[in-house]
Amino acid sequence: MTIHHCTVDTPAGPFTAIVDADGVVLASGWTPDAAVLIPLIHPRLRPATTVARTDLGAVTRAVTDYHAGDLSCIDSIPVKQHSGEFLEHAWDVLRKVPAGEPVTYTEFAALAGRPAAVRGAASACARNAAALFVPCHRVLRVGGALGGFRWGLPTKRWLLSHEHADR
Structure with a gap:
């Protein structure tokens, strides 16, 4: 292949x-x-x-x-990741979080159907291999703190600012 x-x-x-x-x-x-x-x-x-x-x-x-500036163009790009049922579902849910409308890890867990699984939601972000196309940068800590990001907090800050500015 x-x-x-x-x-x-x-x-x-x-x-x-x-x-x-x-x-x-x-x-x-x-x-x-x-x-x-x-x-x-x-x-x-x-x-x-x-x-x-x-x-x-x-x-x-x-x-x-x-x-x-075309924030929706990433939505139609196909992505393939493999893991357990919850992580795969959580990655699908992340693809539905709109640009410019970040959610907290708690909100993300609830959107994924497991409100008590905040650590699981954080794990889905941490284990996401397809950054940008599965926009884990759109998940923040309660209170708006950035939390972590594999590609660095300056990049996460840039992405969130880019998405907010274009709304």
């Missing part, structure tokens, strides 16, 4: 995506190094190698368009 990756320069920093042969995002984030993303992919989906490309078609366009 041919797996490809591509890095795009964005205002928030270099962004790399890894896609399968069908163009489905397996992993993505603000790094110039695809090797950083490989371990994030579930072993069942993890490729042995990836081949660099200069363009991943719809995925590259979505990354560029999102950073240019």
Whole structure:
């Protein structure tokens, strides 16, 4: 199976995506190094190698368009992640959190149908391999504190500001 990756320069920093042969995002984030993303992919989906490309078609366009202000363009990009039932459901729920309308971890747990599973909701964010396309940056601590973000709090702050400014 041919797996490809591509890095795009964005205002928030270099962004790399890894896609399968069908163009489905397996992993993505603000790094110039695809090797950083490989371990994030579930072993069942993890490729042995990836081949660099200069363009991943719809995925590259979505990354560029999102950073240019089209906040909904990421919604239609297919993503494939594998884990337990709750995490997979939680990642689907995250894709429905609107840009510019961040939720708390408590609210996210409730949206995922398990209001008492705040730690599980936080785990879904921490284990998300497909940053941006599964927008875990839209989840905050109670009171509005940023909480954590694999790609750094400055990037999370930029994304939230970008989404709020364009509303």
